Amino acid sequence: MSALAIAPAFLSDFNHLDPEIQLGTLSVMRAYSSGHTPDMEPVPGAADPGVRVVGVAPDWSGVVVPDQDDHYRLLTVRPRAQALEFARGVLPEPLDATPTDPTPTGPPELSGALSAPFDQWQVTLHPDQHRITEAHYNGSAQVTGGPGTGKTVIALHRAAHLAVRDAAAHPEQVRESVLLTTYNRALAQTLSDRLDQLLPDPAVRARVRVHTIDAVAHSVVRSHMRTAPQLIDRDELARRWRAVAVSDGLPFSGRFLVDEWEQVLLAQGLETLPDYIRCERSGRVQHLAPEHRRQVWETVRRFVGAMRVEGVWTHPQLAAEAALILGRRAPLFRHVVVDEAQDLHPAQWRMLRAAVPEGPDDLFVVGDPHQRVSDNRVSLASLGINVRGRGHRLRISYRVTQEILDWATPLLGHRPALGMDDDADTLAGYRSLLRGPAPVVRGCSDPAEEMRALGDWVRVWLEAGVAPDGIAVAGRNQWVVRKVAKELEARGVPTVPSETSGRADAVRVGTMHRLKGQEFRCVALVGVSDHLLPPKAAIEAAEGDQVALEQAVQRERMLLFVACTRARDALYVSHVGPASRLVQPQAL
Ligand SMILES: Nc1ncnc2c1ncn2[C@@H]1O[C@H](COP(=O)(O)OP(=O)(O)OP(=O)(O)O)[C@@H](O)[C@H]1O
Numbered sequence: 001m002s003a004l005a006i007a008p009a010f011l012s013d014f015n016h017l018d019p020e021i022q023l024g025t026l027s028v029m030r031a032y033s034s035g036h037t038p039d040m041e042p043v044p045g046a047a048d049p050g051v052r053v054v055g056v057a058p059d060w061s062g063v064v065v066p067d068q069d070d071h072y073r074l075l076t077v078r079p080r081a082q083a084l085e086f087a088r089g090v091l092p093e094p095l096d097a098t099p100t101d102p103t104p105t106g107p108p109e110l111s112g113a114l115s116a117p118f119d120q121w122q123v124t125l126h127p128d129q130h131r132i133t134e135a136h137y138n139g140s141a142q143v144t145g146g147p148g149t150g151k152t153v154i155a156l157h158r159a160a161h162l163a164v165r166d167a168a169a170h171p172e173q174v175r176e177s178v179l180l181t182t183y184n185r186a187l188a189q190t191l192s193d194r195l196d197q198l199l200p201d202p203a204v205r206a207r208v209r210v211h212t213i214d215a216v217a218h219s220v221v222r223s224h225m226r227t228a229p230q231l232i233d234r235d236e237l238a239r240r241w242r243a244v245a246v247s248d249g250l251p252f253s254g255r256f257l258v259d260e261w262e263q264v265l266l267a268q269g270l271e272t273l274p275d276y277i278r279c280e281r282s283g284r285v286q287h288l289a290p291e292h293r294r295q296v297w298e299t300v301r302r303f304v305g306a307m308r309v310e311g312v313w314t315h316p317q318l319a320a321e322a323a324l325i326l327g328r329r330a331p332l333f334r335h336v337v338v339d340e341a342q343d344l345h346p347a348q349w350r351m352l353r354a355a356v357p358e359g360p361d362d363l364f365v366v367g368d369p370h371q372r373v374s375d376n377r378v379s380l381a382s383l384g385i386n387v388r389g390r391g392h393r394l395r396i397s398y399r400v401t402q403e404i405l406d407w408a409t410p411l412l413g414h415r416p417a418l419g420m421d422d423d424a425d426t427l428a429g430y431r432s433l434l435r436g437p438a439p440v441v442r443g444c445s446d447p448a449e450e451m452r453a454l455g456d457w458v459r460v461w462l463e464a465g466v467a468p469d470g471i472a473v474a475g476r477n478q479w480v481v482r483k484v485a486k487e488l489e490a491r492g493v494p495t496v497p498s499e500t501s502g503r504a505d506a507v508r509v510g511t512m513h514r515l516k517g518q519e520f521r522c523v524a525l526v527g528v529s530d531h532l533l534p535p536k537a538a539i540e541a542a543e544g545d546q547v548a549l550e551q552a553v554q555r556e557r558m559l560l561f562v563a564c565t566r567a568r569d570a571l572y573v574s575h576v577g578p579a580s581r582l583v584q585p586q587a588l
Helices: 008-015 019-033 080-089 127-134 151-169 185-198 213-225 234-247 254-268 273-278 290-310 315-327 346-355 402-412 447-463 478-490 536-541 546-564
Strands: 003-006 052-057 060-066 071-079 141-145 178-182 208-212 335-338 363-367 391-394 440-444 471-475 495-497 507-511 520-525 567-576
Touching: 003 019, 008 071, 019 052, 019 060, 019 071, 052 080, 060 080, 071 080, 127 151, 127 391, 141 151, 151 178, 151 185, 151 208, 151 335, 151 363, 178 185, 178 213, 178 346, 185 208, 208 213, 213 315, 213 346, 234 254, 234 290, 254 273, 254 290, 254 315, 254 346, 273 290, 315 346, 335 346, 402 546, 402 567, 440 447, 447 471, 447 478, 447 520, 447 567, 471 478, 478 495, 478 507, 520 546, 536 546, 546 567
Parallel strands: 003 071, 141 363, 141 391, 178 208, 178 335, 335 363, 440 567, 471 507, 471 520, 495 507, 520 567
Antiparallel strands: 052 060, 060 071
16 A cells, blocks of 8 residues: 655654645645555656655645655655755665664664654644544443554543533532543653643643542542542452452452452442352353352352451442442532543442533543453443443544554454444554654574663664653563663663653563553563463463453453554564464464
């Protein structure tokens, strides 16, 4: 397919162009992708005979260079006379330019981006995005789309729009009437900061609460109990359930019991044993006869009772409690906007449902079922949230380059993801306007070599001008992450956990899970080796059950896909020994 794409080095400048010129440019790019090749004019006297100019608006032209096949890269957009002058100065790319070669010269796309601070990658909404943001919906609405399609940006602008509307409709009541919620803390902080910019009037800004979903549950329960609930650590929880399984002589593992509690009892809000005996345990593979359900019910009841006495909680349990509390009170908000919706637990959805009255523009749900990294699967309709007929699917990625998409999308395998509206969701037609270097996959013979290679590659990015906080390095588990931090620190490269805000001088390091919802210019994934990914523990937990195994592998695929697609400009993947079977789809 032909493509005309923005060169990453031009991204930041592109965002500073007049909206009209941006739109003209985007429509030329779209026309090119759909086969209507616009006029590409050669430039007399140009140093590079391949360079062309293309009209994007009256008296404005883009300068493009051929890339490969019939792909072109857009280097700049300027008034026509300046564009011609710029084009004449473009030098031909040296024959040995190898953007994927991890040498200290670095990918040329990066070296050109010295002047582009990553946080200036600001947004002028595309008219389609704008329409979705400002529409009036006669109920709940849903927006889905692959990585980088602007879902978070839409959620943010939607919350701002609702606040402005609320201020106009209820000028006398200045209170938090819009909830903008998401999954992780780093993203919530970013959203809150951006909202400050979008809503400079403090009286309007005060109408939006930006909180993680866990913080919402925590604050509802805290204000009800008048004391802060204590959260129990996941490892401690697993240990306790294991002990209970042994002492009650149950033929189930601790892990099975935790999942049964969270994924069936809490997920369905089951309050009585007959309801549990009758319920469909969808998503759970091991059949449970009624006598086993009775045993499980008894154990769970006692266990949860003991937790309550002790005053300790899990996040889904807090959400279930918050849903009950809110169900008895006047709704907290007029509108709720949810980002990263694919990972919310059903109890969290019940809480949100109870937090806002049913009606026009009540819930605005944004997510991507291909990026689900939790066990939570929901059917919104079954939770009283009906988005039928009010769904939008986004298809254009503004962050991930086509090269990274081409590499990362096959990681998902062939199975379509199940959407929250109960329909299959595919990435058909999903593509990028950006082009960049192909991902680099580096095989290493031992862990020491892998760490050395990573250190070299991070150095390449830094020397090419990428700010340290524009680089993230991730591994599947904490053990790999610790090794990475040690290696980089030993080379004098400061590191901080990937969710850290501020600390522009430090490279972000964390698990793949922690990268969720974030974006970076460059991402390196280490330990993508067959003996580490999918992790043995995930495979063993399936205990030989084929369906459970497939679900576990699918979750790992999505996690890897999420991690890869955090990169805007460059992706580096390394492994020791054979690469993970997840990156060799034919091996599965
Ligand atoms: N119309 C647009 N023009 C330019 N940049 C845009 C546009 N829409 C989104 N972007 C930029 O693209 C990047 C990705 O957007 P966003 O984070 O909203 O995507 P997303 O769909 O939520 O991604 P993910 O699902 O991977 O978290 C952001 O840096 C955003 O500023």
